[in-house]
Amino acid sequence: MTRRWLFADQLGPHFLDTPGQPVLLVESKAVFRRRAFHRQKAHLVLSALRHRAQQGDVRLVRAETYAEAVNEPLTVCHPTSRAARGLVRRLPGVELLPPRGFVTTPDEFVSWANGRDHLRLEDFYRYARRHHDVLMDGAEPAGGRWNLDADNREPPPRGVQRLDAPAPPAIVEDEIDEQVRADLDRWEREDGITFVGNDGPRLFPATRTEALARLRHFVTYRLPVFGPHEDAMLAGDPLMAHSLLSPAINLGLLDPLEVIERAEQAYREGAAPLAGVEGFVRQILGWRDFVWHLYWYFEPEYRAVNELHARKQLPSWFAELDADAVEARCLSDVLAGVRDRGWVHHIPRLMVLGNYAMQRGWRPGAVADWFHRSFVDGYEWVMTANVVGMSQYADGGRMSSKPYAAGGAYLHRMSDYCGGCRYDPKVRVGDDACPFTAGYWSFLARNEAALTGNHRMRQPLQGLRRLSDLDALLKQEDARNFRSSAP
Ligand code: FAD
Ligand code: SF4
Numbered sequence: 001m002t003r004r005w006l007f008a009d010q011l012g013p014h015f016l017d018t019p020g021q022p023v024l025l026v027e028s029k030a031v032f033r034r035r036a037f038h039r040q041k042a043h044l045v046l047s048a049l050r051h052r053a054q055q056g057d058v059r060l061v062r063a064e065t066y067a068e069a070v071n072e073p074l075t076v077c078h079p080t081s082r083a084a085r086g087l088v089r090r091l092p093g094v095e096l097l098p099p100r101g102f103v104t105t106p107d108e109f110v111s112w113a114n115g116r117d118h119l120r121l122e123d124f125y126r127y128a129r130r131h132h133d134v135l136m137d138g139a140e141p142a143g144g145r146w147n148l149d150a151d152n153r154e155p156p157p158r159g160v161q162r163l164d165a166p167a168p169p170a171i172v173e174d175e176i177d178e179q180v181r182a183d184l185d186r187w188e189r190e191d192g193i194t195f196v197g198n199d200g201p202r203l204f205p206a207t208r209t210e211a212l213a214r215l216r217h218f219v220t221y222r223l224p225v226f227g228p229h230e231d232a233m234l235a236g237d238p239l240m241a242h243s244l245l246s247p248a249i250n251l252g253l254l255d256p257l258e259v260i261e262r263a264e265q266a267y268r269e270g271a272a273p274l275a276g277v278e279g280f281v282r283q284i285l286g287w288r289d290f291v292w293h294l295y296w297y298f299e300p301e302y303r304a305v306n307e308l309h310a311r312k313q314l315p316s317w318f319a320e321l322d323a324d325a326v327e328a329r330c331l332s333d334v335l336a337g338v339r340d341r342g343w344v345h346h347i348p349r350l351m352v353l354g355n356y357a358m359q360r361g362w363r364p365g366a367v368a369d370w371f372h373r374s375f376v377d378g379y380e381w382v383m384t385a386n387v388v389g390m391s392q393y394a395d396g397g398r399m400s401s402k403p404y405a406a407g408g409a410y411l412h413r414m415s416d417y418c419g420g421c422r423y424d425p426k427v428r429v430g431d432d433a434c435p436f437t438a439g440y441w442s443f444l445a446r447n448e449a450a451l452t453g454n455h456r457m458r459q460p461l462q463g464l465r466r467l468s469d470l471d472a473l474l475k476q477e478d479a480r481n482f483r484s485s486a487p
Helices: 032-034 039-052 082-091 106-113 122-130 175-190 208-226 246-250 254-268 274-297 302-303 329-341 348-360 362-373 380-391 408-412 436-447 454-465 470-483
Strands: 003-006 025-030 060-061 074-077 095-097
Touching: 003 095, 003 329, 025 039, 032 274, 039 060, 039 175, 082 095, 106 122, 106 274, 122 274, 208 246, 254 274, 274 380, 302 362, 302 380, 302 436, 329 408, 348 362, 348 380, 348 408, 408 436, 436 454, 436 470
Parallel strands: 003 025, 003 074, 025 060, 074 095
Antiparallel strands: none
């Protein structure tokens, strides 16, 4: 049987044709020279690759580049970046197979997308549920409704510091992790390779066994409380009831379909409520597959689109995850989460980090690159639509109907950050002005012309025109942006 070349994000059994198929793994140092990744991401990927090398008939080649390591006939499942696909196509003797690791196929997506003016998640998600018979009762959605988002948008419960969701089981590091840590220390010392973020105990699965344990734990203990506070943030509970499964799914250790099936089974057995299960399935079958297909469906130039003409560079305190330099409590806490874990959940990514960057007019490509490097689950395919399209609105609305811009009032409603902050979410101008509130209005003012035709922005723009202190606010924000100092 032809040996299967597995990239480091194709490590689970669903990337093989039979369990005993011989495997080639390549550990390439060049990857870490190209970008300064989060130290914990480098650790996780290397640990996962080296653990996989211990299972079955595996040839692990350590090489500077992939091309050096490939010298026999191989098959490979479609890789997850354009650069890797180009490389595979150029190498002689390597047969490129269709992608695995997603629920829907490229043909399904293209047949759904072609001829549509707007590509919207909700429409794709319904198509995918019907097509793959997920959470369906015959031809109808389970429970009679496709979308239970309204039940999943509650603010955090008041007066509590944590949700009542048992923490995921801790990972126990082994001698492979010890070796990885020593190698990374040496690369930093001797090879000039640099990382961002803090090192720390490995927090995410590097093996299929660890990943399955996390999945079982999530479905049993955390999925039942996942739904209502899915969009909420608590300073004392960075994980809330999220699954933390993205690093394992993106490494290929879990098949997204098995994750979806376990969640649906919990609903069918009465162990988890429909709203939470629907919300969770929507994330994986909907969002994850959607952004994967958009990466390939949109033209390669999509990554560089910049419809709002945002051209500022990322300031160094943000690029280097210097959370201690930041006084704004929400931003400081979220940035510290990235620095210490390489992971924060969806709302801090979208409504704190992405929102702040968009308000300031930072270059979308640089923001996408920052997310790619700084998150343990970051890969090019997932960044492009999530950051450039969804969080920075740099595509002018090809994948979302309005910018995810929000001021302090939203963050105050959906978190417990504002109470302990030196800023006031209601104040726009002056020393106490919340940077998100002031940033929101200055974003609208700067982009008024570009957003005027969007009917969902009519109300906010009317609000902007009614502001009596707009001139003072814009002067203040220009000065703050000019200084590039942390808020
Ligand atoms: P849960 O809330 O438990 O959701 C379950 C699963 O759904 C996740 O594990 C993930 O596999 C999938 N999922 C949910 N939303 C998305 C989405 N928008 N795109 C793709 N998959 C999704 N996700 C990544 O996997 N890697 C990234 O680098 C990444 N960067 C992001 C950057 C920005 C600016 C934004 C707005 C979102 C990003 N996401 C990314 C999507 C999402 O925030 C994470 O998948 C999620 O927070 C991971 O935590 P979790 O596993 O606990 O997710
Ligand atoms: Fe964040 Fe503004 Fe609230 Fe402070 S007041 S925590 S900066 S939203």
